[in-house]
Amino acid sequence: MKIYGVAILSFCYLAGQILGDLLGLGFAFEGNIGGVAFGMLFLILVGDHFKSKGYLDQEAESGILFWSNMYIPVVVAMSSIQNVKVAIGSGFTAVLVGIVSTLFCFTLIPLISKLHKQEEKSM
C-alpha cells in the first residue's frame, strides 16, 4: 500500500525535524539545524534497510516517489508566496551573485579532478 511508503517517509521526516530542533536548542539557536539533512539521512538508511529485507515493495515506494515528484511544484508554490515586490529592486544583486558565484565554482572543477588523478597515480 502506498500509505506505508508515505508513513515511512513521515517517520524519517519527523525524526529529522526533532533532531534538528534539539540541535538548535543545544546550540542556543532558535531555529532548526539540519532537520532536512537528517531526515534525508534517515530515509536513506531506513529505505536501504527495509529494501534489503524486502519490507519495502514497489507499491510502497511509489508513495515516497510521489512526494519526490512534487518537489519542483512545491518549490514553485514557495516562490509564489515571497515578498517579491520589495525584492524587485535588488534584482540586479540576484543576477550578479548568481553569475559570479557560478563562474567561480566552475573554475574549481579542473583543480579537484586533477587532485584526484594525482592521488590515483601515487597509490
Place this chain on the structure above:
Amino acid sequence: MEKIVEGLIKNNLIVAFLTVGIVMYISFWISKIGTRGKIPGAAIAITIGLVLAYFGGEKGIASLSLFSGMAVLGGNMLRDFSIVSTAMGASITQIKKAGWIGFLSLLIGISAAFFSGAILAYLMGYNDIKSIVTIGAGACTFIVGPVTGNAIGADSDVIAISIAIGVVKSVLVTLLTPIIAKKIGLNNPTTAMVYGGIIGTTSGVAAGLAATDPKLVPYGALTATFYTGLACLLCPSVLFYIIKIVF
C-alpha cells in the same frame, strides 16, 4: 460569481494544486518549444512563481485570498517533506561509489558558493548577518536559500532574492556546461562526479550533462543529490557561525 469565488476560497489548497499544475504545464511547454529544451522547465516554472508573487503583497500571491492555498502547498512543512523524499533514490552502495572525492567536492562546492555569495552580498551593501547568510545559501541552490533563511529568520524579500540567485545559477549551469565541458575536462565519470558535487543544483547539473554527454548524467546526479541536504545542514549552522565570528 461571488458564490463561485467563495467556493474556490473554501477549497484553497485544491486551487493551489490546479494553479501550480497549469504553471508547470506552461513552463515545460516554453522550455520545449521556446528554448528547445536548453533552459530547464523547472527553472522557468520557479521564475513564473516569482513573477506571480509580484502581483500579490507581503505574502506574495497568497495575499490574495483566492490563492491563499499556495501558502500551504509552498509552506515550510510540505517543502521540507518533499525535499526529504528526494533522498529515496540514493542507496548506501551509491554513496560508497562517490567516495571521498565526492565528499570533498561537496564540501568545497558548498563553501565556495556560500562564501562567494556572502562576500558579494556584503559588497552590495547588505550588513546584517541573516541577509548575508541567506544570500550565500541562495548561491548554493534555489532551495538552500529559503530553507536557511527560514531557519535563521531572514526577511521574505531576502529569501525571494536567494531563490532568484539559485534560479540564475541553474539556468547558467545548463547553458554553460556544454560550452566549457572540454575546458574543464568533463568527459569521464570522475570529473562528472566532481562537477555534480561542486555545482550541486540538480536540475542544472542533469540538464547540462544531458546536453554534454548523456552517459555522464547518473554520475553528476549522484553527488548533486547530496548537495542540497548537506548544504541545508551546513549553511544555517557551521557557515552561519563562521560569518557571525567574522562580523
